[in-house]
Amino acid sequence: MRTVGGTLEDFERDLISNLYYQRGTTVESASGPDAYHTLAVTVRDRLVDRYARTAAAHYAANPRFVYYLSAEYLLGRQLRQNLLYTGTEPWLRPVAEDLGAPLEELEAYDVEPGLGNGGLGRLAACLLDSMATLDIPAVGYGIRYEFGIFKQAFRDGAQVERPDDWTFYGNPWEFPAPDDRQVVGFYGTTARSLDDPTGLRRQWTPGETVRGEPSHMLVPGFGTQTVNMIRLWRARASRESFDLSRFSAGQYKEAVEDIVRAENISKVLYPDDSTEQGRELRLKQQYFLVACSLRDIIRRYRLRNTGWDAFPAKVVVQLNDTHPVMAITELMRLLVDVYRVDWDLAWSITRRTFNYTCHTLLPEALETWPVALLERLLPRHLEIIYSINHFFLQEVAATYPGDVDKLRRLSIIEEGPERRVRMAHLAVVGSTAVNGVAELHTRLLTATTLRDFAELWPYKFHNVTNGVTPRRFIRLANPRLSALITDRLGDEGWLTDLERLERLGDAVDDPEFLARWREAKRQNKVDLARHVERSTGVVIDPEAMCDVMIKRFHEYKRQHLKLLHVITLFNRIRENPDLDVVPRTVLFGGKAAPGYHAMKLLIHLVNAVAEAVDTDPVVSRRLKVVLVPDYNVTKAQFIIPAADLSEQISLAGKEASGTGNMKLALNGAVTIGTLDGANIEIRDRVGAENFFLFGLDTAEAADLRHHYRPRAFYEQDPELRAAVDAIASGVFAKGDRALFAPVVDAMLGRDEYLALADYRSYVDCQEAVDEAWRDQDRWTRMSVLNSARSGFFSSDRTARDYCDLIWRVEPVPVPS
């Protein structure tokens, strides 16, 4: 077989050939998209050979595979990553010249697939990267949404959402695999299987069927030969759906009705769960994903295995939150109804196959589905859930005789005016292992949210602290700091063994190293300033402290607390124009779910405050506020390397883990944060003296909640009062007192997340930050130590933890 050559000359030859034979054009007449697409496929081809060898090695070894099921992936841009992973990165410049296209223009066509909302989707991408890097046989399954997470723009400061037509120019990174298509059913009826006296086997006759068409993207490992894949499903109508007779009769809309209904399933990513609409469609998406994926997993299993006994030994499925949990009932249905396996054996196989990762503590984020909806959409699955619950509750009753309250709390079915299925309960009952994503999170899960389960099955619960891939978030995002680290440590080994960063600790006594570190951060700020000016017109000073809060807008994350700090600085400078303040650029980034009105209003307020700061001649010399539009993985890669201060200020006990906190610390930002999520583990490692801690801890917050009166804090603290009053006064709304009144009311009314209680501690802590910043040597040492001591937060370590604790899989090396 012809494989691609390894030299720059080979690359250039293939490039011209691909341009000619794939795009049908020449360098002289190529458009921007032609040039980008050709470069992309030429890079991609350099992974195909490794991918084929990976498949061959996996086939020969017949290993245990990890199947990662996730409704979301945030993969980030592919071009630079794949250049790096194929060792062709140094050729980018000469190659761009060959194509006659400026590098920046080529990269602008490299759109990121926005197939996720936030941390959960990005974690999935980091884990896939690490599994490939560790030579773990793995496949990621997901949905190929036609429209990803909406694009965020601002109109007069308010968020407006635009569709993300991410495949407009085509997606050069994906391979269609039409031969592996699957058929999925919905609705319909169930009936007894006449030959089954137990009544546990039944037959489902769906009322509607839809095709799932897969395509895959390659997931290369770094510094290894393994190339795994992520398989994404797209919904298509079955071939007979087009109604020719109606079309001929001029009924054009009716003729394509079924096609539209089928294709709507993979039409759009749901922007979080805060909107009521489309609940049925969302459940359809979830079942579509798991039905297609499980059939594919079984197909792959049967390539090398027969019978069902070996299934749990060869297949381990990780459920990324509850969104794919219907897979548990679907595997039961396939085993019992289709493959005629006895219920007990099927249940044993199923429980040994699945594991579940929980990503939240917020009760409102725990997914439940109305029984009535399931009864209509997936009638057989509801029956199976009832049977699972029946046997489970029998077990519970035997363990806790007479404890009906226990039964009610543990049941998969929530009783009430509207009966609902608790997906997290189904997940725990149907899994071998359940994990939280940071130590505190796991502790709180087992002590509160899933307490009864943790009492019943303590051995099921594990902690696997999240991590991030150093390849994307240090090496690709921050080439300057990476070069400095490599220079100091002697080689690039740290990229796959991140604990080696520890040795940077010695460098804090080397003034030359500190100067180079500071200069790298400064240059990163110059780059960021260029991007910010281009996208917002705001000019930022690279000498100022870069204070960043980048994450989805959510009340529990408390962007409003940060804003109260900003307004306090604004008030202080206005009151005392000669005040000696540390110049800061406060950079926000993040989207609010389109239906989450409180957070959309807060975004509007952030923009309004930014404008007030910017138009005040005195304030604007020392303070800048920017809300970077359309925050995504690409923007994160620009912002994180420039950050000096990382804002991780959620109310203690609410943020499961956070992963931005890790990315920022690894890039030398110092954290100001609460004792929440993985902040605790970051502080333990970097040292209390290199972390700005403030606020209530989880227990204090829970106590205060009982007798909390936000007004008391407002009345006691003149600076807090001035900040809240400024919002209420309408100064940020051209005198309109009504516009931001709901923000004020929420703060003084319930203040659900105790922002006012933490305000004084936070603002004082920011003074300590200023104090540290004034001593730039001290600050740089803190910065270096944050990076040096955060090696634990590599997703390679996270993936290894999953392997050891939960998956029990072994690497399969792929020969060159």
Ligand code: F55
């Ligand atoms: C997406 C869809 C729904 Cl319906 C609900 C939640 C989400 C989502 O995006 N959740 C999410 O991102 N959770 C985050 O997961 C991260 C990775 O574990 C954590 O670090 C973070 O604390 C958590 O909020």
